[in-house]
Amino acid sequence: MASLLRMPGVSADADTALLESWSIAAGDSVSRGDVLATVETDKAMVEIEAESDAVVHILLVDGGSTVAVGDPIAVLCEPGEDPSAAAALAAQLGGTAPAPEPAPEPAVTVDTIAVAEDMRAPDPETPAAPAARPSRRPGERIFSSPLARRLAAEYGLELADIGGTGPAHRVTKKDVEAAYADAAQHAAPPTGHRPVQQAAPETAAGAVNRIPHTRLRRAIAGRLQSSKQNAPHFYLTRELDLGPLLALRAQVNEGGEVRVSVNDLLVKAAGLALKQVPEANVSYAEDELLQYGSSDVAVAVASERGLVTPVIRGVETLGLTVLSAAIKDAAKRAGEGRLQQKELEGGSLTVSNLGMFDVDEFAAILNPPQSTILAIGSGKPRPWVDASGQLTVATTCRITASFDHRAIDGALGAQYLQAFSALIARPIQLLL
Numbered sequence: 001m002a003s004l005l006r007m008p009g010v011s012a013d014a015d016t017a018l019l020e021s022w023s024i025a026a027g028d029s030v031s032r033g034d035v036l037a038t039v040e041t042d043k044a045m046v047e048i049e050a051e052s053d054a055v056v057h058i059l060l061v062d063g064g065s066t067v068a069v070g071d072p073i074a075v076l077c078e079p080g081e082d083p084s085a086a087a088a089l090a091a092q093l094g095g096t097a098p099a100p101e102p103a104p105e106p107a108v109t110v111d112t113i114a115v116a117e118d119m120r121a122p123d124p125e126t127p128a129a130p131a132a133r134p135s136r137r138p139g140e141r142i143f144s145s146p147l148a149r150r151l152a153a154e155y156g157l158e159l160a161d162i163g164g165t166g167p168a169h170r171v172t173k174k175d176v177e178a179a180y181a182d183a184a185q186h187a188a189p190p191t192g193h194r195p196v197q198q199a200a201p202e203t204a205a206g207a208v209n210r211i212p213h214t215r216l217r218r219a220i221a222g223r224l225q226s227s228k229q230n231a232p233h234f235y236l237t238r239e240l241d242l243g244p245l246l247a248l249r250a251q252v253n254e255g256g257e258v259r260v261s262v263n264d265l266l267v268k269a270a271g272l273a274l275k276q277v278p279e280a281n282v283s284y285a286e287d288e289l290l291q292y293g294s295s296d297v298a299v300a301v302a303s304e305r306g307l308v309t310p311v312i313r314g315v316e317t318l319g320l321t322v323l324s325a326a327i328k329d330a331a332k333r334a335g336e337g338r339l340q341q342k343e344l345e346g347g348s349l350t351v352s353n354l355g356m357f358d359v360d361e362f363a364a365i366l367n368p369p370q371s372t373i374l375a376i377g378s379g380k381p382r383p384w385v386d387a388s389g390q391l392t393v394a395t396t397c398r399i400t401a402s403f404d405h406r407a408i409d410g411a412l413g414a415q416y417l418q419a420f421s422a423l424i425a426r427p428i429q430l431l432l
Contacts, residue, residue, distance in 0.1 A: 002057065002086035004093075005036065005074040007067040008048060019073060021063040028056045029079065037063075037073070046341050053079055057086035060093065064149070143170040155180045216306040227368045231284075232405040235363050236417050240424045241386075242379045242395045248427040258321040262379070263299075263353045268323055268430050270351050270374055271295035271315025273420040280416040281348050283369045284407040296347035298367060299327055303334040309367055310339055311347040320430065348372060355379060361398035371404040372416070 007017060018040040024030060030050045037048045054076040061073045072093060077086040142159045148171045152159050155176065162179045164171040213221075245265055252260050274281040274295040282291045295316040298309040310330035315323060333339050350367045355378035364375040377398040384394035399420075403413040423429055 002075060002077045002081065002089045003054075004072040004089070005048075005076055007039070007069050007071050007073050009069045016066050016068050018066050019061055019063060022059060024056050024059075026056055026058050030054055030056065040337075055079055055081070055083075057083055058090050060090070148173050148176045151176045151180075157183070214306065216308075220306055223368060224365050227366045231366050231368065233363075233366060233402050234405050234410060234413070235400055235402055236410075236413050237361065237398060237400040238417055238421055239382075239396050239398050240421055241384060242397055242424070245424055245427045246379075246395060248430070252320060252431075256321065258324050260320050260324045262355075263351070263376070264320060264324040264327060265427065265430060266353065266374075266376060266424075267297055267299060267312065267315060267327065267351050268318075268320060269420055269423040269427070270349055271297050271312075271318075272423055272430065273416055274349060275316045276419045277412070277416045279412055280372065280408055282407050283348050283371050284404055285369070289407055292346075292348055295349075298347045298350040298370065299330065300350055300352040300364075300367075301331045301334045303331075303337075308334045308339065308344065309350050310334060310343045311345065313346075349374070351376065355397060361400055363400045364402050366402055366404055371407040372413075373402045374420070375400045375402065 007019070020038045020040040022037050023035045024037070030036065030053070032050055032052050034050045035047045036050055039046045039048060055078070057075040057077050059074050061067055061071075067073060075086050075090045075093075077083060143164065149159065151173060152162065152171075157176065157179055159171055162171050162175050163169070165175055242262070245262065249260055249262060249265060272295070274297075278291065281295065282289045284290075294314045296311050296313050297315045298311045300307060300309050310333075312318075312323065312326050312330065318326065330339070330343065348370050349372040350364075350370055351374050352364045353376040354362060355376050358378050360380075361377040362375050364373045366373050377400075379395050379397040381393050382396045384392055384396055386392050386394070399417075401413060401417050401420075408416075
C-alpha cells in the first residue's frame with residue numbers, strides 16, 4: 001500500500017529540520033534499515049532509516065530544504081505494488097518529481113565546514129559572468145538548486161532577478177555568485193546584509209567582517225544563555241597531584257594497542273565518583289529530581305562545527321581501553337557531523353578539559369539539564385606539600401566543578417569532588 005514518508009521529530013524542541021541530503025532517488029528499492037536521508041538538527045546529523053521494504057515512487061522535497069516536522073517528504077509503495085496508487089497519493093499532495101539537477105557541484109566536506117549555510121563566499125576577483133536579467137511572467141515557477149536558494153537568501157538577492165544558466169533556465173550556485181559579484185560592483189551592500197565570509201578572512205584595518213551564525217552556533221548560544229540565567233551555579237575548586245595518575249597511564253600504555261589519555265582517566269574517575277556518590281547523579285526538573293542508575297558522562301568536544309558534548313553511557317562499567325576508544329570515536333564523528341541526536345542527550349555530568357591549551361583553571365557553564373560540569377586545567381610542575389608535610393614539586397592540575405544549586409547543595413558537591421579527588425590520588429581503583 002502506498003504511504004507517505006514524513007519528516008520525523010528528530011529534536012524534542014524543534015518544529016522544523018533541515019533535510020540535508022537524500023541517499024535515495026525515485027525508483028530505488030530499499031530494505032528495512034536502509035538510510036533514506038540525512039537530516040540536520042541544531043547539534044547533529046541524524047539518518048532517517050526505512051521502516052520496511054519499499055520502492056521510492058517520488059521525492060517531494062529537495063535536499064537542502066527546511067521542512068516542518070510531520071510534513072510529507074516522499075511517497076513510497078510496497079515492492080511489486082501497482083505504482084498508480086502512489087501516483088494518486090502524490091497527486092493529492094500536488095507532488096511532481098523535482099526538476100533534474102545540473103552537473104554536480106563540488107561536495108561540501110569537513111574541510112569547508114560541512115553544512116550549506118557555512119559555504120564560503122565567492123572570490124570577488126574572479127566572478128563568473130552574470131546571466132542576463134530574466135524575463136518572467138507573473139507567478140511563473142523559478143527552478144533553482146537548494147544551494148542556490150540558500151546562497152541567494154544569504155546574499156539578500158531575489159531569485160526572480162537572477163538569470164538561470166542551468167537546464168530549463170534553472171538558477172545554479174554559479175548564477176547566484178555571479179549576480180552577487182555584479183551587484184557588488186554597482187552598489188554598496190544594503191544595511192543588515194550578512195554575506196557568508198571566508199573561513200579565515202583577512203580583515204582590513206577598521207573593517208568589520210560579518211559572519212552569519214550557523215544553526216549549531218545559535219543552539220549553543222541559546223542553551224548556554226538559558227543555563228546561566230536559569231540554573232544557579234556554584235563553584236568548588238581543588239588542586240590535585242597527577243603523579244600517581246601519570247604513572248598508571250604509563251603502565252597501561254606500555255605495549256598497549258590503544259593509547260589511553262589523561263582525559264580518558266579523568267572521565268573514568270568522574271563516572272566512578274558518581275557511582276560512589278549517587279545523590280550527585282541527578283538533574284533538576286520542574287516537579288522532581290531525576291536520579292540516574294548509570295554514570296553517563298558527556299565529554300566536551302571542540303569540533304569544526306562547534307562545541308558538542310557526546311554522552312558516553314555506563315562509564316563506571318567500561319574498561320579503560322574500551323572507554324578510550326569510545327571517546328575517540330565520538331570525537332571523530334563529532335568533527336564529521338555524524339553524531340546521532342540520542343548520543344547528545346542524557347547524563348548528569350560533563351567533563352570539559354582545556355589543559356591541552358595551557359589553561360591553568362577556568363569555570364565552565366553547566367550543560368543543561370545536567371547538574372555538574374568538571375573544568376580541567378593544565379597539568380604543570382608546581383610547589384606541593386606532600387602527605388608527610390614536606391614541600392616538594394609535583395605535577396598538579398586545578399579542577400573547578402560547577403554545580404546546579406537547585407539539584408545539588410554545597411556539602412553534596414564537596415562530597416562528590418572529594419570522591420573524585422580520592423580516585424585521582426589512588427588511581428588503581430580505576431582498573432577495578
